[in-house]
Amino acid sequence: MSVKHSLLALLGEGPQYGAALRSEFESRTGGTWPLNVGQVYTTLGRLERDGLVVKEVVPEGAGDSSIRYAVTPAGRDEVARWWVEPVDRASTPRQELAMKLALAVTVPGVDVTRTVQVQRRATMQHLQELTRLKRTGGADLAWSLVLENLIFTAEAELRWLDHVEAQVTRAAGAARVRAHRGDVASSAVTEQDAEAPGTGPAHPSVTAGARPGARR
Amino acid sequence: MSAPVLELRHVTRIHGEGPTQVRALYDLSLTVAPGELVAVMGPSGSGKSTLLSLAGALDAPTDGTVVIEGQVLDDLTHAQLAAVRRRHVGYVFQDFNLLPALTAAENVALPLELDGSRPRRARRMAVEALREVGLQAEADRFPEQLSGGQRQRVAIARGLVGERRLILADEPTGALDSTTGEAVLQVLRARCDAGAAALLVTHDARLAGWADRVVFLKDGVVVDATQGPLSADSLLGARV
Structure with missing residues (x-):
């Protein structure tokens, strides 16, 4: 199954945190294919390596920050291809x-x-x-x-x-x-x-x- | 490539007029070559039966041209159209429409006799067509003495008898069980492999699997079609 394309498709709607992506994926697919968080981050790491997503640092005050992911134009092209193949x-x-x-x-x-x-x-x-x-x-x-x-x-x-x-x-x-x-x-x-x-x-x-x- | 047996060129069929008019088919082009079995699939109301009626000269398009065995139908008189139907087109429908008072061979010979063949010659060709569908031994039985599958094969033999090279089939396996239905498709397929052209309208993907090409209709328009055969390699991959 293509977790890679599914995550890219979800990121097409806007930047997301890894954990949020995981629950969004599960709610959209009726919980039929449970993912663990590690799997989500491994996949996001590969997508980043391939230039399909980028990390964004979001400041959270008091010097803290968190990381979310956004799709790149190449990632959008990839997911557009997936829908029609x-x-x-x-x-x-x-x-x-x-x-x-x-x-x-x-x-x-x-x-x-x-x-x-x-x-x-x-x-x-x-x-x-x-x-x-x-x-x-x-x-x-x-x-x-x-x-x-x-x-x-x-x-x-x-x-x-x-x-x-x-x-x-x-x-x-x-x-x-x-x-x-x-x-x-x-x-x-x-x-x-x-x-x-x-x-x-x-x-x-x-x-x-x-x-x-x-x-x- | 040999000349097509059937050509539909930019065919449109509109039923009724004014606000109640219904566009059953729109600008549809389709060619069926000798040896080809083409399946037409689509939801109810997508224009499948209209397509088959136009292809069989049972109905005329509002616009566009139908050509059967090189004859442009627009130019023909009613009598000439009837002759095209009798000589070139075999119809196989869901309800077999066999005449109960005639034997299998007489049913099959009927269209030939209507077209002026001598009874002895018509009988000989009818028995040959029955042999082709595996029913030579049943030639002198009446429809009520035959099973559903056998009756449908008699109807196919009647569709195939003589020199007809265009076979039009509308849900030809009807209520038959899948094994018997498959036997019916085997007969159609064999006829096509021997040089006939067939157009098969069906809801059943398994039957459409027997076709060389599958055309998908929706709202009177061809929305998609499968191409020629895939390579064997792609299937070997699928088996793993």
Whole structure:
């Protein structure tokens, strides 16, 4: 799983302390992938080494200070690439995809539809190849069972991606209706905020609506 | 590369007029070459069935051009369109539409006889098409004597019979179980490998996996498509 890209994505919203990043990551992904603080700082150290984040010293009075991290332009480019690249099935466990989409619907300005679409194309192409191998593979039972397992997995992933897309579309529709009615003043403020220039063409109302309350 | 069997050029289809008008397809271009099986996927209402109707000359576009086996359909009379449908296009639909009073072979031979073939020749070609789908022995049985999977294969044989090179399939495995459904796809695939072109509309990713290309439709527009086959290496990597 790509902790590196997840942390970069969170830093894209503004500078953060390491501990805060860790809890933000866990709350956004439903606590499915617990991180320890050491893992977070090791990752931040590597990101800093690679020029993707920088340390900022924040004075705290009485001579004390603390360190927080901010994303660099190169880091922003890296995370922008991550959103639109399919997860590489050959080298990473499958959970990266669930993690990526959990973050994509909460980080403002991500074109979730495009993220889903790019992944769907890659997974469909993978399924086509698996089917071709099965068709031409002969009668080896063990091999055909392994292939079937991969086919079922790809099929399930495609169904899940359709589900994600439908949910995102529905959430965007519901948010639009709410905005039209103007029945909740605070939600109208959130909408304007999300639709401000520079947040991108994604589903701003979705990202705003789905955001967890806790911000650090 | 050989000439395409089916070409849709910037096709738009709008149903109704004024405020109630619905744009079912917009500026869609698609080419299917001999030997190619192309799957079309998309949510309900995305234009899949409209696409299939236009590709099969069952409906005409509001704008754009459909070409089947080199014939531009815009220029054809109703009678000529009917001839294109009978000679070049095989349809396989979810409900098999077999006539219960006719045997499997008679059902398959029917479109040939309607097109003027002599009964003996039509019978010979029908039995050949049934052999292709593995049902030669069932040629003289009536639909009610066949299983669901066998009936669907008879419907496919009827779609394939004769010289047709364009096969249009709309959820062709319908309510069949996955093993039987797969047998149906094997038949379609074999026909394409022998030089036919097929357009398969389906919700089922597993079936779309049999295609050479998968086109994703949404709101009447192609939003994405898979390209040709990947290298074998990328799969070997996936197996590790």
